[in-house]
């Protein structure tokens with residue numbers, strides 16, 4: 015039984031309940047508070063710290079790689095591709111406007127994409143670079159976002175790739191410190207975060223919504239926003255969100271490491287960066303899509319070994335490359351593979367954060383979500 019005090023404080027009825035204290039839930043709370051500071055908001059998070067993608071990712075600010083942007087352009091058209099890119103650009107600016115580079119270890123290190131000779135872009139790489147730079151320059155205010163760095167590959171510390179394209183706007187970020195700093199900011203604005211409380215079910219009511227917790231508690235609010243990303247299937251099966259595990263390994267510290275920055279290969283299925291003198295590498299989900307379609311965080315020896323072999327094949331070093339740590343995170347993929355904001359029932363919204371790209375996109379998605387939610391409050 016709750017005490018009167020508990021019922022009248024932690025578990026009191028609120029204007030908005032958000033499920034999930036990852037980047038999407040946190041930025042949404044901050045944005046709603048910005049729109050209306052008097053709104054009462056509670057975030058309910060089932061773990062003692064957020065546990066999905068936001069604190070388990072690779073820590074790339076993720077502006078966008080050349081082949082990915084060209085793919086988006088071919089699929090969605092030039093304007094839609096530029097809209098996505100502008101959202102990421104603004105998202106990164108927004109993160110920087112809220113937190114000092116030191117607080118979140120924002121490192122504007124630049125990045126690279128390795129491209130095989132067999133890729134459709136490889137034959138006319140310089141033309142593609144030039145065209146994309148021209149399209150991007152009104153957004154980035156740069157003449158050369160992308161440059162052909164293939165001739166510099168060994169100097170950059172890589173080997174056995176065909177082409178290398180540099181991107182000055184890629185950056186690294188400390189994912190744990192970002193989520194931690196954002197959580198503190200949200201709480202300073204008056205948002206309550208209840209950790210260790212799992213939502214089992216929800217029910218739309220005439221004047222709002224009731225949510226049922228694993229421990230039998232019930233909470234009521236006018237609006238509900240689900241930000242549970244790769245775990246959405248359990249709460250809102252109709253959205254058909256497919257979980258996708260991303261595995262990461264971190265190497266030993268090298269005495270000397272030339273390679274610095276963030277790196278992508280094979281349409282982003284492989285991604286790696288330096289973390290001081292270590293290398294963090296993740297991906298290779300495409301080795302076994304079906305096995306990685308899971309919310310199980312344990313990971314597999316097969317992918318860890320493969321990632322280590324990949325590094326041995328492509329990093330220029332005379333030193334041993336040894337795995338020191340490993341972990342997994344869970345992404346959520348929408349049927350279109352694009353971010354999704356949807357009112358799934360009266361007063362109940364879902365925001366599915368951007369597949370493997372949420373760091374830069376969640377701050378901007380939160381603005382769109384807040385406009386929709388505010389229309390109902």
Ligand SMILES: Cc1cc2nc3c(=O)[nH]c(=O)nc-3n(C[C@H](O)[C@H](O)[C@H](O)COP(=O)(O)OP(=O)(O)OC[C@H]3O[C@@H](n4cnc5c(N)ncnc54)[C@H](O)[C@@H]3O)c2cc1C
Pocket residue numbers: 033034035036037038039058059060061063064065066067068069070071072073074075076211212213214241242243244245249259260261262296342343344345365366367368369370371372373374375376
């Ligand atoms: C391995 C990996 C690498 C990645 N690398 C990058 C990268 O470098 N750059 C980039 O931009 N993006 C990257 N991403 C994607 C990015 O991390 C995500 O897009 C973003 O963090 C999604 O945030 P979110 O808040 O939507 O989801 P999450 O961070 O997954 O948050 C969902 C939260 O909901 C909680 N929850 C789930 N179910 C319930 C329930 N029933 N009740 C209460 N709480 C619940 C979970 O515990 C979790 O904390 C990566 C993702 C992974 C997995």
